[in-house]
Amino acid sequence: MKITNASLFAGSVLALSLLAGCKAGGENPGLEYAPQMYHAVGYEPLSQIKDEAQGSWLSTREDGKGEFFNSNVNNPHGMNMREPVANTVPRNKQGYLPHRLQQFELDKAALIPSPFAASEQVLKDGEKLYTQYCNTCHGKGGEGDGLAGQVVGGVANLKGGAYVNLPEGHIFHVITKGKGRMGAHGSQIPAESRWKIVHYVKQVIQGQAVAADSIPAADSTAVAPVNPAK
């Protein structure tokens, strides 16, 4: 029994000291058990391991350098990629520039009335959707005090100042495409649900009655004219 206890003790001390050896911090990445998984052999665009001796204990390279060295000494910071030319804007893989909401788009969007009348059911659905998608930043009452909003910062208070008078089409467009620090939600929330959120924001959060001329004919379920989907 005694022997078992002693070996258990010794075993745990050994295990603990082995684990302590993995500890990373500061410049020390800790012990790497499978270094070739972390250090790609291929060129990495931002690679900055400039020490030619790093990983030499593991190296099988023909040039005699350490396994982990894969910087380009001719480029700034030893990166393999070149820094983009000043004032250029990177395109994505499809060749598109990042979307920037233009003022004319918002001006046009502002003219689009909601295709849905604000029924009790619409507001109820809107509340659910708002809670799901907007609460985190804009807060339950819309005052920009959601928990994530405190981290993001600069969240619009939907009850404050000029925001109260935002046309519904404008809000719909902002949900769809995002604006400034707010990301686009068009790919996550179907168009109909976005309009429901708009009604919830206008009628419940901002406490506004539906403008008489903005209520479309009761039978209208037509999609708004300026490509609101997508």
Ligand code: HEC
């Ligand atoms: C990740 C945080 C975040 C989420 C989620 C979010 N917003 Fe925003 N929202 C912001 C921020 C930040 C701004 C301020 C944007 C700016 O002007 O830079 C903003 C601005 C707005 C504005 C004002 C636009 C204007 O014209 O200035 C409206 C309206 C709005 N949000 C509605 C919504 C609605 C509705 C939802 C839910 C579908 C939502 N937001 C979800 C962060 C968020």
